[in-house]
Every structure is written in C-alpha cells, then in structure tokens.
Amino acid sequence: MVNHLHSLRRRRGKRLADQHAQTAGDQRVAVIGLGRFGSSLANELMRRGWDVLGIDTDARLVQRMSDGLTHSAIADCTEPEVLHQLGVHEFTSAVVGIGTDIEASILIASNLLEAEVPNIWAKAISRQHGQILERLGVHHVVLPEHEMGERVAHLVTGRMLDFIEFDDDYALVKTLAPDIATGIPLGQSRVRTKYGVTVVGIKRPGEDFTYATAETVVQKGDVIVVTGKTHAVETFAELS
Structure with missing residues (x-):
C-alpha cells in the first residue's frame, strides 16, 4: 500500500511560513509522479510560491526532490486510502505526472476524481491515453511530447x-x-x-x-x- 511514508517535510523560516499562510488556502497542489515532467513541474510551482506535496513510489526520486518540496512522500496512490492518508482530498489541485505506466495513471486519476479534488491535471503519453483520461472526467489533459x-x-x-x-x-x-x-x-x-x-x-x-x-x-x-x-x-x- 504505502512503501514508506516520509514525515511530511516543511520548510522552515519566517519567509516560507508567511508564504505558506498566504498560499495554503488555494495554492496547494499534489504532484504524483516525480519523473522528469513531475519534478520539473513541482520545482516551478515551488518557485512560484505554491505549497507542493510530491509523491512517488520510487524512494530515490522522492529523496532527490524532498529538500526542495514543501512536503514529500513515498507512496502508491493507486490505492484510494493512500490519498486520504496523505490528505490529498483536501487539496485544491492535483497533477498526475505518471506517463509510462498507463494503468497506474488511470487508477490514480480515478481515485482523485472519487476524492472530488476540484482541479485535476494529468499527463498523457498518447492521444488514446488522453482520450481515456478525458472520458474519466479529468479536468485538464496534457500531452507534453506531442x-x-x-x-x-x-x-x-x-x-x-x-x-x-x-x-x-x-x-x-x-x-x-x-x-x-x-x-x-x-x-x-x-x-x-x-x-x-x-x-x-x-x-x-x-x-x-x-x-x-x-x-x-x-x-x-x-x-x-x-x-x-x-x-x-x-x-x-x-x-x-
């Protein structure tokens, strides 16, 4: 279910504490999948002052990104209860950055929809993949390579x-x-x-x-x- 859940990491210091107070309400995002696409996206969102929770099943990817993220976790989000444990259902936005494992991408997108996350983005690696995500009800589908x-x-x-x-x-x-x-x-x-x-x-x-x-x-x-x-x-x- 969850290989290992890191203690949620918070950046310290007055500047980031003030920033968190300003953005926690409607500038929180969960980025699920920290490969090239997800990590680049997470870094840019952090640069723009967003509160980012980065999640991946690969401990090495999470460890590499953990110091730069507001929160990080090693977890398998294909399990619906994992999203609840991580509090993703309370976020205003979530991004599914997984592309190569289409089954995982679809399962996670379905779980996010079931959790009623208001704004869901998902990466697709083909038009067919994108069409499936759209039919599920994903709000925004991105085909970065295409x-x-x-x-x-x-x-x-x-x-x-x-x-x-x-x-x-x-x-x-x-x-x-x-x-x-x-x-x-x-x-x-x-x-x-x-x-x-x-x-x-x-x-x-x-x-x-x-x-x-x-x-x-x-x-x-x-x-x-x-x-x-x-x-x-x-x-x-x-x-x-």
Whole structure:
C-alpha cells in the first residue's frame, strides 16, 4: 500500500511560513509522479510560491526532490486510502505526472476524481491515453511530447520564434515582423481585416516588450506577438 511514508517535510523560516499562510488556502497542489515532467513541474510551482506535496513510489526520486518540496512522500496512490492518508482530498489541485505506466495513471486519476479534488491535471503519453483520461472526467489533459513536437515543427519550418496553440484552433505566435506590417500605424495596415490576426505586442532591439495599439508603427527588425486562428497566424508569419 504505502512503501514508506516520509514525515511530511516543511520548510522552515519566517519567509516560507508567511508564504505558506498566504498560499495554503488555494495554492496547494499534489504532484504524483516525480519523473522528469513531475519534478520539473513541482520545482516551478515551488518557485512560484505554491505549497507542493510530491509523491512517488520510487524512494530515490522522492529523496532527490524532498529538500526542495514543501512536503514529500513515498507512496502508491493507486490505492484510494493512500490519498486520504496523505490528505490529498483536501487539496485544491492535483497533477498526475505518471506517463509510462498507463494503468497506474488511470487508477490514480480515478481515485482523485472519487476524492472530488476540484482541479485535476494529468499527463498523457498518447492521444488514446488522453482520450481515456478525458472520458474519466479529468479536468485538464496534457500531452507534453506531442505538443512540444508540434511547437518545434513550427519553429523549424518557418519564421516563427515561438508558437503556442490552444484547444479551440487559436494560436499565439512570436515572429519577426513581415514587411506588410511595417512602416505605417497598425490601424492603417489593416492586418486584422486582411489576414485575420491581431498584433498584441512588439519588441524592438534592445527594448522590452510593450503592448501594441492601433497607433503603433512596426519597424523592420521588430519582433511582434500575433494572435488569431492557427492557420491565419501561420500564414501571416510566413509573409516576407
């Protein structure tokens, strides 16, 4: 059931005590599975001030992460009572970071749903895995390898500097400004009506990003952030 349950580790010191008081109510998250995905996620959440409980069946992974987490435990969360023992049912969010063991991923997701954790995220290693998780009722399914593959493909094959696609065929792109958008105010360039995209940000060499307005004049060499339907932003980013 539980191989070994570490005493829940709390960071000490006034700064983290104050931080815990601020975040314990709605910034607590259990990360189940501390492989590359789970450990990276847990570290980032800790950096952002969240109260993180890291759980894994592998003692070595837990030991490696324990000093950097608010709490850590060696436990098998495929057993429903283990989640209750760890108090995960009281958390506002939980992440299932297990990908390679699909059966364990599904069992843990089911247990979290049964425990009525309000916000459940789960990693999937294939679309089929993701579909099963969605049918179970998992609130957010992530396919990191697939999504990163699509993102890198866009960067390799085009002029894009970054690419993020959302579920509803909507994307955000960072790209060098094409000539069609330079030299005149954005409101006069008719970028939105011609190409179906909106320029929302601009960065000139040596300067920080700023919001773009209808009066903004984009210059050659500027980096811009564009939003719109995926096909529209792809087409716009390829303009010379």
